[in-house]
Amino acid sequence: MGRMAVDLTADVVTLTEALVDIESVSGNEQRISDEVERGLRGLTHLKVERFGNTVVARTDRGLPERVVVAGHLDTVPVNGNLPARRDEHNLYGLGTADMKSGCAVALRLAAGVPEPNRDVTYVFYDCEEVEAERNGLRHLAAARPDLLRADFAILMEPSDGVVEAGCQGTLRVDVTTRGERAHSARWWMGSNAIHAAGEVLARLGTYQPRRPVIDGLEYREGLNAVRIVGGVAGNVLPDVCRVSVNYRFAPDRSEQAAQEHVREVFAGFEVEVTDSAPGALPGLSAPAAAAFLAAVGGTAKPKFGWTDVSRFSVLGVPAVNYGPGDPLFAHKQDEFVPLEQIRSVERRLRRWLGAAT
Secondary structure, eight states: OOOOOTTTTTTHHHHHHHHSSSSSSSTTOHHHHHHHHHHTOOOOOOOEETTTTTEEEEEEOOOOOOEEEEEEEOOOOOOOOSEEESSEEESSSSIIIIIIIEEEEEEEHHHHSOOOSSSEEEEESSOOOOOOOGGGHHHHHHGGGGGGGSSEEEEOOOTSSOOEEEEEEEEEEEEEEBBBOOEEEGGOOOOOOHHHHHHHHHHHHHHOOOOOTTTTEEEEEEEEEEEEEEEBTEEESEHHHHEEEEEEEEEOOOOOHHHHHHHHHHHTTTEEEEEEOOBBOOOTTSSHHHHHHHHHHHHOOEOOOOTTHHHHHHOOOEEEEEESSOGTTSSSSTTTTEEEHHHHHHHHHHHHTTTOO
């Protein structure tokens, strides 16, 4: 079998560093998944299953409540930030925040809390940082939704050690205007599609986004142009112009409702949906979520970006983002995570699961 690089009995900072030093850019997770699987299979209190490069480990004590703790093993491409290095306060390197420190915390819980006060399903999955079609959690939800059934779920995304509840949905559309080509010297013989897009931009400029309050959290929607494509040549009026628009919608709106809203905003124009993902309700009123908040302390915040908590929401499982690391440093060359934040997140989750800290 060879020497294991990942020792689940090591302290959480050392374990984080070991995970970081296993390069696992999306699509190259086999080695880290092998290490995680071997470590988990050595624990007699867990049932372990493997699906491609996704590893699932579960307690089965017959307890009345089950929770999911999930984290992705992949990273964005290397940018001169491996291997890891640490100083007195921080651990630096690719994936330290997003999200190998979170995975290290989950692995320490799996190994160090053999008799939790609620049954736990741990999920370590691949291909989160790339297109949704490759996402390991998506594949698991489609093939084995039974493994994700729970009363509550925690996605160990970097949240600076603060609970970020739910997430907003995201919708991208192309709004198309059409005209007629003509030589720009005889412009009156044609119709300029780029000029026609001015009305699209005007509607965006006057748009007033909602700020709904859900479970006491204020979400902030947004409707913004993110790209404009048009033009044929330097002396030709364009006959087509496309404005790509991104709508970030609060989780009280379904994907269908979001699409209908955007079509209403751009009534009279061609609107084509190019990408869509649902939001996730915070579910803070669920007993398991309330108990979690009480255990980890602090005040929950809304998650404005999209994360995989959405996949749990589709399954009817309330979910939050909670992990060490500042999300503003995710994917940056100087990505880092504070050492004490990794330790404090582990302590709080151990307390929540009823273990001594």
